Amino acid sequence: MTSDKLYDLCVIGSGPAGIITVLEYNRINPQKTILLIEYGFSGQPERNNLDDSIDVKNPENHHNPYNCTNKGLGGTSLTWGGRCVMFDDIDFMKRPLIDENCTWDLNFFEEVKPHTSKAAEYFECGEPIFDLNQIADFKNTTIAENFEDGYVTDKNVERWSMPTRFGKRYRKDLEKAENIKILEGYQAQKFGELDENGKTGSITIRNVRSNELCDAQAKNFVIAAGTQESTRLLLKNKHLFKKLEQVPTALGKFYQCHLLGKIASVIFNGDPKKTDFGFLRNQDGTYMRRRLQLTTQYLKDNDLLNTVLWLDNPLYYDPKHKNGAMSFMYLAMLIPFLGKKLAPPAIAHSITKGKTIGVRKHLWNLSKDLPGSLVTPAKIFYKRYLIKRKLPGIFLFSPLNKYALYFHSEQLPVFENRMELSKDEEKLNIYYDFADKDIDSVIKTHQAIDKYLRDINCGRLEYWYKEEDLPRVIREISMDGVHQIGTTRIADSPKDGVVDRNLKVYGTENVFVCSSSVFPTSGQANPTFFLGACAIRLANYLKKEDEEN
Known part of the structure; x- marks a missing residue:
């Protein structure tokens, strides 16, 4: 040059x-x-x-x-x-x-x-329409039986690229x-x-x-x-x-980044087969996914940070889920050369949480669910890796109509969270932490959604931890740095x-x-x-x- x-x-x-x-x-x-x-x-x-x-x-x-x-x-x-x-x-x-x-x-x-x-x-990622009511095929559909829009909505979606x-x-x-x-x-x-x-x-x-x-x-x-x-x-x-x-x-x-993780499950009251637990497919082939979200007015009135929640699988690393396919995928992620090929490090970490737990119990889950514990991952592998528009993720049907809730929450702009050069200007130091208000907003958002689902007789939340432990748990499980x-x-x-x-x-x-x-x-x-x-x-x-x- x-x-x-x-x-x-x-x-x-x-x-x-x-x-x-x-x-x-x-x-x-x-x-x-x-x-x-x-x-x-x-x-x-x-x-x-x-x-x-x-x-x-x-x-x-x-x-x-x-x-x-x-x-x-x-x-x-x-x-x-x-x-x-x-x-x-x-x-x-x-x-x-x-x-x-x-x-x-x-x-x-x-x-x-x-x-x-x-x-x-x-x-x-298809047309930039993020409201299901603006898409004819999905207008007036709901995430679960008995759900209706109020101060909680299920109409906002994420769209997926290739x-x-x-x-x-x-x-x-x-x-x-x-x-x-x-x-x-x-x-x-x-x-x-x-x-x-x-x-x-x-x-x-x-x-x-x-x-x-x-x-x-x-x-x-x-x-x-x-x-x-x-x-x-x-x-x-x-x-x-x-x-x-x-x-x-x-x-x-x-x-800023985001707070994210799982602290609760949602249990819907209606027919499990009428629950949109996975991806929606647009006519052009693009994938979309529903998210539960509080309305702008509710966020303003209650001074809460913007947070979405979506239906998810139980924790992969915990063999208590007793799902052979999930145990197979968790064990695959633990294999160093294979795990790196299956998912980026941050996504792999969201599955394994860096833990090797209950390998024997996972193997038991895998063996008792044969052949499904191998057939299901094989089908998913094909859709995830072998076709042009790839399946964005893996979500498994629950006959109990019970799903983990994954939260993804706004973080306060805090002056102390920063990037600064060292004195010799050779190193970039990153100072990053969560404010108490960040964590408090996540808890209050869950509480608001729980109350709403109960009020409309659609379902309820079931927390994984004691109420007094939630602030500590949210701080421990939230890990970002990808969304900078x-x-x-x-x-x-x-x-x-x-x-x-x-x-x-x-x-x-x-x-x-x-x-x-x-x-x-x-x-x-x-x-x-x-x-x-x-x-x-x-x-x-x-x-x-x-x-x-």
Whole structure:
């Protein structure tokens, strides 16, 4: 690469956000030149300097970086499960519980929504309809017999991608475009100094294999390197903020993920055969899944965090479930070389919880359920791994109409949860913990759903633990670090955030961040799909900027 080439756009990071930004910008600006910089490369070693230089201060509740991100074209989509979820109105509203830390608004949400159709095309998850009442085949259907919508709804769904591995899926599209250049095996290090207009013209990049340094020049830069590395890059380039009175206080702060796990089962009163315990299939073949969720009004009135719950299997590792197929799948996950192929580390951990328990009892479950304990996994294996649109997960029918409830809950934006550089700026330290209010909201959400199901004579919750033990248990079982949010958040001024509503870094005129790190609140949603829609919005904004300049 020659350093005298001036690109119209340089995108740093090739995960879904980076690739969508490049492809969409190219689609609407086919005459513009684009440089895509990616740290990973084909044949890279198992370990890398970036992940090795991250120190997670609370490994009990936060996965290690190798389980959270991937290096290489496509980024974390290499091990992404494919869940596509929409954010909710409540996520953009100021509430007493979050108050001034909700630094975006409903207007931003409305500006992103028109781009969800194009995002759904990139993610290959069907039409971006997340309300079952808007889909003719499922209108007025319910999760279980006797269920009816009230302050608890079962109409919001998650949609599922293939899952789409962005590197494999879009490499040819990127490579065949003559105006797009991909640099794999390069680390973005230092932006050039700002000129009098607040623009930088270059960034120094390092060849990961040879350590050779060179400069990449561009008119605009988009940092799309994931929350960890996008935050690290800005922390290492504080000169970008020299036109401000100070470096934004929010930079690296207000780090959020999600609380998740199981503390209860739901027992429905009606016919077990009328319970939607698994996946729904749209006419176009895409998978969808119901979720139980409290309405916006109820969340506001009761000052609760946004949380969803879905029907799930009992704990795989506990042989008390007496299900041969579940025991077989649990034992398969324990085999090192096989477990790694069957599921990404974070998902595998959600099944095994890192525990080897009751192997003999699991073998007994397996043997007594033969041949079903082998036939069922074989059918699932075919649907999960051998066809193009893969079965997203495994959910088994309960003749007792009893299912575990998996919760996925919003986390408060807390200043103390943060990413910061060590004094020598070589290590990224991650400080992460749960607030008491995070945990309290999970418990109150379960209580509200339990009361509602009892009131409408649909069912009830059955807790797995004593009430006084729930706070401790939720803290112990919740482990994230995959959904990284909040460290470069959107706000109306640099006093409250790091980027403006167009994702432009405060103090600059041509540096942008396209990462879930810009989301001020985490909501209940996996951030990937909404980030894809934000990337499309950004590409359109950059086109508008080009035309005006």
